[in-house]
């Protein structure tokens with residue numbers, strides 16, 4: 001686990017070493033088993049990330065292996081983060097030290113939860129992902145640079161093209177991924193929307 | 207719930223008669239009506255008509271608004287209950303589990319501090335959030351409904367756009383009654399024909415997920431339509447929409463119709479009196495019209511569906527009760543690593559018939575299948591029979607209202623006589639955040655919605671998803687059983 005500060009403000013790049021989690025459909029129950037949801041604060045979740053997978057593998061899980069301690073970029077495959085909507089999952093990853101994810105695809109709620117925490121989730125084609133994972137596996141200490149604006153990942157020697165929608169990209173680059181203030185600022189538009197929804201007025205006669 | 211301040215000059219007919227409402231899918235119409243603004247970054251600020259909260263995903267969100275110095279913008283549009291962590295054997299306070307007690311105390315404090323209605327234990331209205339909001343009449347057609355829980359898709363059964371959100375988004379809804387969202391595409395799931403006796407909504411939705419996979423819905427809302435869907439009761443429609451998320455669709459919905467209106471009429475929070483007719487007119491106007499265009503469509507025939515059971519570790523790894531665990535060759539090439547993982551985890555070899563597989567625990571409940579009609583269907587199988595020796599079987603009603611209705615019909619006694627335990631309402635062993643859990647490698651027959659590894663409280667525990675009637679049949683025979691044989695006996 002790292003002590004890097006949590007994301008704040010505009011996020012244009014993430015650099016660091018990687019941790020590879022091979023396999024499709026890694027669901028949020030695996031990322032953080034339900035029993036750890038019994039908490040009123042997210043603080044302790046980093047140590048509990050992948051708790052069951054880790055105890056099953058008795059120290060051989062990527063999150064336990066010494067070469068991945070301090071990693072900040074998670075490399076995964078298809079449909080990462082499927083299942084339960086629990087934000088505890090990205091919170092656990094973030095508190096373990098993850099600051100960006102590259103995967104072939106993501107479950108939607110998970111993607112949104114990560115964005116709301118300032119954790120960029122970039123996509124990679126299958127062959128690209130395999131190439132990145134191979135490079136990372138070959139040399140676990142290798143430092144990678146993820147460029148949000150260019151949507152690419154490089155290790156100093158090679159660069160791989162990634163995918164990131166223009167919306168999330170802009171939100172990360174501008175710092176607006178932390179959008180609560182933005183939502184509140186539109187107070188008059190909120191009022192106007194509320195006023196045209198008949199159920200909010202108990203379907204009163206016009 | 208308080209009346210909303212209506213702007214002078216507003217006329218309901220404007221929204222009914224506007225061209226935006228005359229075409230398109232229900233999803234498009236509801237989305238358009240709730241649009242607040244375009245946000246930088248291209249997403250849309252969407253107004254949330256009903257915000258449901260519970261003890262697991264709300265505490266950090268309340269901390270979040272407190273940290274930002276904000277309050278709850280519309281406490282009257284926010285409704286709370288406690289469901290995930292409640293024990294189902296005794297609900298006496300304080301709970302034996304201090305962490306569970308702390309979560310409930312935190313929810314109680316947050317609700318009272320912010321003026322939010324909490325349907326707590328013993329109120330007569332407590333239960334699983336996705337069970338109580340419909341039965342109280344809170345969930346209505348044309349609403350946007352959000353909750354920090356992925357099975358919020360359940361509420362789509364009413365023709366609402368309902369979806370699960372994360373805790374940061376719960377914070378956003380508390381603070382602004384809105385969310386930054388991206389519009390989904392709409393895939394119509396058309397189901398012709400009629401379900402056969404012994405085949406239920408749960409089988410239908412497991413069959414759809416089996417055929418399409420757990421990723422087919424990503425980026426889509428599922429509109430469930432067609433004669434088989436129209437014939438379903440509201441409770442059955444809730445079962446279908448509940449599991450839309452298991453097919454990858456963040457929301458699923460059914461167009462509102464006479465069945466919807468009949469269900470809502472007279473419920474506590476439903477419109478009444480003069481407002482009722484206006485509500486029905488508005489709700490009706492929202493349904494997808496014949497000219498609606500869908501981004502994709504899949505077609506099914508309900509009459510060909512058998513009772514369906516999962517054998518693996520995701521809800522798409524499902525087969526008819528008369529089938530065998532598939533061989534690798536029968537699965538999609540890119541599914542094979544997961545299939546092999548499922549053989550290993552479940553301890554099942556390809557080619558094994560699923561019928562006859564011995565089970566240890568039988569669980570009837572959850573937001574998928576914990577409603578009165580689910581308990582009735584299971585009771586019809588259990589009646590006059592006995593749970594097989596060595597099997598732990600228990601029934602957890604989805605809410606206090608469901609429990610009261612079931613008790614009024616004598617279902618609690620019927621289940622007890624058959625050897626089932628009758629419990630207090632809550633989520634229970636659906637995800638085992640309370641004391642109800644599998645031990646070691648136990649196998650459960652479960653009417654819930656997720657068979658993920660470790661889902662039911664034991665890291666090596668195994669789950670077979672099926673309908674409540676099939677769970678009852680498994681309890682009686684101690685093994686996976688085609689419920690049709692018992693119904694015809």
Ligand code: SF4
Pocket residue numbers: 289290334335336355357572573574632633636637654655
């Ligand atoms: S019953 Fe299960 S799926 Fe439904 S809300 Fe409770 S834990 Fe979630």
